[in-house]
Amino acid sequence: MAHPIADRIAWLGHDGFRIDGSLTVYIDPYKISPGPQGDLILITHEHFDHCSPDDVSLIQGPHSVVVTEPLSAQKLSGDVRAVSPGERLELGKASVQAVPSDNTDKAFHPRANNWLGFVLEMDGARIYHAGDADFIPEMADLEVDVALLPVSGTYVMTWEQAVEATRAIRPGLAIPMHYGTVVGDEQDARRFESALRGEIEVRVLSRD
Numbered sequence: 001m002a003h004p005i006a007d008r009i010a011w012l013g014h015d016g017f018r019i020d021g022s023l024t025v026y027i028d029p030y031k032i033s034p035g036p037q038g039d040l041i042l043i044t045h046e047h048f049d050h051c052s053p054d055d056v057s058l059i060q061g062p063h064s065v066v067v068t069e070p071l072s073a074q075k076l077s078g079d080v081r082a083v084s085p086g087e088r089l090e091l092g093k094a095s096v097q098a099v100p101s102d103n104t105d106k107a108f109h110p111r112a113n114n115w116l117g118f119v120l121e122m123d124g125a126r127i128y129h130a131g132d133a134d135f136i137p138e139m140a141d142l143e144v145d146v147a148l149l150p151v152s153g154t155y156v157m158t159w160e161q162a163v164e165a166t167r168a169i170r171p172g173l174a175i176p177m178h179y180g181t182v183v184g185d186e187q188d189a190r191r192f193e194s195a196l197r198g199e200i201e202v203r204v205l206s207r208d
Helices: 004-008 053-059 137-141 159-169 186-196
Strands: 009-013 016-020 024-027 038-042 060-068 079-082 088-091 094-100 116-122 125-129 146-150 173-177
Touching: 004 009, 004 016, 004 125, 009 173, 024 116, 038 053, 038 094, 038 116, 053 060, 060 088, 137 159, 146 159, 159 173, 159 186, 173 186
Parallel strands: 024 038, 038 060, 060 079, 125 146, 146 173
Antiparallel strands: 009 016, 016 024, 088 094, 094 116, 116 125
């Protein structure tokens, strides 16, 4: 059964999300409309469709905290905190664990770059955003309520690989992402949902 926070997760398209809890948290905003000011903005890596200073400016306020990796940090302004996989930040009503995010069979997101996924802890829930990852071994060690996973292939894992990743993670809820903007389409998300029916709850969100 999905944690109640699942009803407060809005998909902004591609890998972008807004989570409306004790803090307003954005992850990888890209091609978004202006929205509520973010208390916390998480950026997984420096690629243009994840680290978009123009989009961050739409939801960044004077007290927003941005957590990202060093290459993205150079492109952003304000209270920007660069972290590496394995680091954890306590941010008042939330905490953020930076975790690895990389490719295993392609060269777009090499492990050596130390790019990020995140485990956000807020309001009694643990939410995992995988970033632009393949099915990497560390996923099997996660204990999370919600997993936000790419499904489009090409730059990230395919929907079939995402099914295997979800079975390894065993979240209460999985939400597919990374389709419909740069590569992939809703069929990838629907196939992912269908393959896990009866095993793990999947929600294919409409773009907010």
